[in-house]
Amino acid sequence: MSKVVVLRCESYDVDVIYDKLQYALEQLGGMESIIPKGQRILVNPNTLVGIDPSAAATTHPAVVEAVFRILQEQGYTQSYGDSPGFGDPGRVMKKCKIAPAADKYNVPLADFTNGQTIHNPEGIISKQFEIANAVFDNDAIINVCKMKSHAFQRITGAVKNPFGCVVGFHKGLMHSRFTNPYNFAEMIVDLANYLPLKLHIMDGIVAMEGNGPRNGNPTPMNTLLISTDPVALDAVFCKLINLKPEIIPTITYGQKYGLGSYQNIELIGDDITTLINPHFDIDRDTVKHTERNNFKVLRQFVIRRPVINEDICVKCGVCVEVCPLEDKAVDFSDGDKSNPPVYDYSKCIRCYCCQEMCPYHAIDTETPLIGKILYRTKILK
Numbered sequence: 001m002s003k004v005v006v007l008r009c010e011s012y013d014v015d016v017i018y019d020k021l022q023y024a025l026e027q028l029g030g031m032e033s034i035i036p037k038g039q040r041i042l043v044n045p046n047t048l049v050g051i052d053p054s055a056a057a058t059t060h061p062a063v064v065e066a067v068f069r070i071l072q073e074q075g076y077t078q079s080y081g082d083s084p085g086f087g088d089p090g091r092v093m094k095k096c097k098i099a100p101a102a103d104k105y106n107v108p109l110a111d112f113t114n115g116q117t118i119h120n121p122e123g124i125i126s127k128q129f130e131i132a133n134a135v136f137d138n139d140a141i142i143n144v145c146k147m148k149s150h151a152f153q154r155i156t157g158a159v160k161n162p163f164g165c166v167v168g169f170h171k172g173l174m175h176s177r178f179t180n181p182y183n184f185a186e187m188i189v190d191l192a193n194y195l196p197l198k199l200h201i202m203d204g205i206v207a208m209e210g211n212g213p214r215n216g217n218p219t220p221m222n223t224l225l226i227s228t229d230p231v232a233l234d235a236v237f238c239k240l241i242n243l244k245p246e247i248i249p250t251i252t253y254g255q256k257y258g259l260g261s262y263q264n265i266e267l268i269g270d271d272i273t274t275l276i277n278p279h280f281d282i283d284r285d286t287v288k289h290t291e292r293n294n295f296k297v298l299r300q301f302v303i304r305r306p307v308i309n310e311d312i313c314v315k316c317g318v319c320v321e322v323c324p325l326e327d328k329a330v331d332f333s334d335g336d337k338s339n340p341p342v343y344d345y346s347k348c349i350r351c352y353c354c355q356e357m358c359p360y361h362a363i364d365t366e367t368p369l370i371g372k373i374l375y376r377t378k379i380l381k
């Protein structure tokens with residue numbers, strides 16, 4: 001049975017978080033039982049993009065600092081880092097305000113700029129990854145993820161966060177290889193099974209709901225979740241927001257392929273019923289994709305698509321830059337940067353990288369009218 005420690009935490013006071021994490025580690029048998037002394041630890045927070053932590057798009061620096069303090073006190077050698085969706089890893093860490101916490105404890109930034117090709121014969125769907133050197137320079141990873149909604153996978157939590165160990169633009173290439181969200185989830189589980197993930201800590205003190213993982217709204221969930229099982233941890237996140245874990249592909253494949261369990265969970269700590277928010281703004285429907293329904297050709301007419309709000313767009317071009325397709329599905333028309341970029345939905349693979357990365361909240365997603373009708377009438381499921 002997988003243990004998940006659920007703790008009420010209403011503040012980003014480092015001392016408070018430190019005490020909570022110490023308690024959680026005791027409940028899980030102590031840090032040494034999870035990661036033997038002498039192992040080098042990579043602390044991997046969520047830094048999707050360089051943004052102030054008040055936006056709730058990234059792991060709050062206070063949670064990461066509490067982890068640094070615990071590891072230093074216990075004599076571990078540690079480094080930290082993440083490969084963001086856009087931008088230089090070091091600069092992004094500064095913008096997310098995690099770098100000053102690392103400096104305080106002399107924790108070096110690990111190498112997330114360069115990587116190596118690894119072969120993964122055990123993989124179900126992905127037998128090769130480009131992994132950041134940081135992973136090979138360490139023995140174990142502590143995954144310090146963020147509680148957020150996600151347009152593509154419904155939630156992003158413990159199972160998905162280590163996607164940040166795939167280096168740089170290779171993350172975009174994975175999106176273009178695995179366009180079906182179910183295949184993408186299998187790839188994420190393959191990656192998580194490959195990486196030396198030992199402990200998962202979710203910052204749900206202030207979570208992101210709505211148009212996540214980048215442009216949603218911060219909402220207090222007042223919760224820290226800690227577990228050695230990322231599938232169980234994400235299932236408890238679902239329980240907190242009254243979402244069925246069975247509809248989350250990373251959870252179901254996570255259990256199917258041995259990463260963890262969402263059905264055998266022992267809850268430890270505070271009473272979870274006092275922390276549940278049934279009104280958390282998230283799409284509660286099953287993840288849809290026309291390829292899964294064998295209607296690939298209909299994709300552009302039925303699947304939720306990114307849409308630019310021209311009143312908000314500042315024509316910065318980030319969406320064009322992050323689109324993983326060589327033949328961009330979003331671009332400035334005839335190279336004219338005086339107007340917002342436009343979509344070619346016949347090319348778009350619905351990876352939503354543009355929606356994730358728009359720095360100005362100018363991209364939302366909407367289901368085309370034909371799709372709404374077909375899903376409402378249950379012609380498509």
Ligand code: SF4
Pocket residue numbers: 308312313314315316317318319320340341357358359360361362363
């Ligand atoms: S990233 Fe956002 S603001 Fe920038 S061009 Fe694209 S839609 Fe406009």
Ligand code: SF4
Pocket residue numbers: 306322323324325328329330343347348349350351352353354355
């Ligand atoms: S336009 Fe946006 S959603 Fe479509 S493929 Fe490019 S990044 Fe992905």
